[in-house]
Amino acid sequence: MRFTQFDADARCGAGRACELPFPGSVLCIAQAPAGSALSKTVSDPTDTTLKILVIDETPIRRAILEEGLREAGFSDVTTLDSATALVQQIYTIDPDVVLIDLENPSRDVLEQMFQVSRAVRRPIAMFVEQSDKATIEAAIDAGVSAYIVDGLKKERVRPILEMTVSRFRAFEKLHTELEQTKSALKDRKVIDKAKGILMKTRGLDEAAAYALLRKTAMSQGKRIADVAEGLIRPFDLLKE
Numbered sequence: 001m002r003f004t005q006f007d008a009d010a011r012c013g014a015g016r017a018c019e020l021p022f023p024g025s026v027l028c029i030a031q032a033p034a035g036s037a038l039s040k041t042v043s044d045p046t047d048t049t050l051k052i053l054v055i056d057e058t059p060i061r062r063a064i065l066e067e068g069l070r071e072a073g074f075s076d077v078t079t080l081d082s083a084t085a086l087v088q089q090i091y092t093i094d095p096d097v098v099l100i101d102l103e104n105p106s107r108d109v110l111e112q113m114f115q116v117s118r119a120v121r122r123p124i125a126m127f128v129e130q131s132d133k134a135t136i137e138a139a140i141d142a143g144v145s146a147y148i149v150d151g152l153k154k155e156r157v158r159p160i161l162e163m164t165v166s167r168f169r170a171f172e173k174l175h176t177e178l179e180q181t182k183s184a185l186k187d188r189k190v191i192d193k194a195k196g197i198l199m200k201t202r203g204l205d206e207a208a209a210y211a212l213l214r215k216t217a218m219s220q221g222k223r224i225a226d227v228a229e230g231l232i233r234p235f236d237l238l239k240e
């Protein structure tokens with residue numbers, strides 16, 4: 001079992017769903033914001049080789065998370081005693097999952113979590129002692145994958161971790177599909193505009209204009225949308 005302890009003083013400077021997975025606890029799942037600079041795919045939430053980062057200022061509470069992970073079979077665990085400079089720490093440690101335990105997260109902490117979720121796309125579970133609706137919504141907006149109120153018990157660590165990863169993967173899939181759809185719509189708009197230009201300047205019908213774009217793309221080894229964009233650009237410049 002390899003646990004790594006990091007000293008804080010040595011460091012370098014939304015769709016959602018709420019569930020009650022365990023008696024006495026509240027779990028809120030959220031989608032991390034898009035635009036992350038560092039993404040890492042977690043393929044299997046039950047994989048005990050996952051690299052886990054645990055963040056907790058309180059040794060006793062940190063020990064609960066560590067023991068829960070140990071009993072669940074997870075061996076690659078790194079611990080931090082503070083969330084200070086967390087983005088830099090995640091870049092350095094490169095974990096698969098982040099578990100952060102806070103008694104009552106402040107607005108500053110939630111703002112930092114937003115910065116983290118924007119910079120690094122990871123499943124993040126946040127454990128808190130108590131909270132209110134506004135704080136939960138702020139955590140969800142900050143990109144926390146799972147927000148657990150009064151749920152820190154060692155036997156709950158594994159199922160919460162697995163649910164966090166599974167939900168994160170589901171939202172990542174939705175995000176990817178959305179981006180692909182947006183890209184396809186953008187390409188279609190560009191192609192349609194290029195066809196219009198060819199129809200007007202070459203006297204072609206729509207099928208012939210598309211065939212010409214396709215033939216040009218094949219001969220140049222490019223995507224049709226890229227060829228279309230190259231055709232449109234000079235016409236747009238002439239309009240300026």
